[in-house]
Amino acid sequence: xxxxxxxxxxxxxxxxxxxxxxxxxxxxxxxxxxxxxxxxxxxxxxxxxxxxxxxxxxxxxxxxxxx
Numbered sequence: 001x002x003x004x005x006x007x008x009x010x011x012x013x014x015x016x017x018x019x020x021x022x023x024x025x026x027x028x029x030x031x032x033x034x035x036x037x038x039x040x041x042x043x044x045x046x047x048x049x050x051x052x053x054x055x056x057x058x059x060x061x062x063x064x065x066x067x
Contacts, residue, residue: 002054008047009055014040 020033044055 002051003046003049005046005048006058010043010045010047011041012043012045014038014042 015036016038018035018037019031022030022032024030043052044057045052046055
């Protein structure tokens with residue numbers, strides 16, 4: 001990464017969902033169930049320097065212990 005940014009990014013992703021909707025008698029929808037059919041990361045762009053080709057995903061050391 002050119003600028004040192006570790007926390008600010010614009011993420012473009014393609015997501016396709018199947019949702020079970022419940023409409024109340026007034027016609028207001030509530031999503032009761034969601035199934036992710038496709039979740040594809042398209043681009044990560046640095047918010048500070050606008051870089052796309054030099055953004056690197058660095059896992060946090062404690063990310064697996066969060067459960």
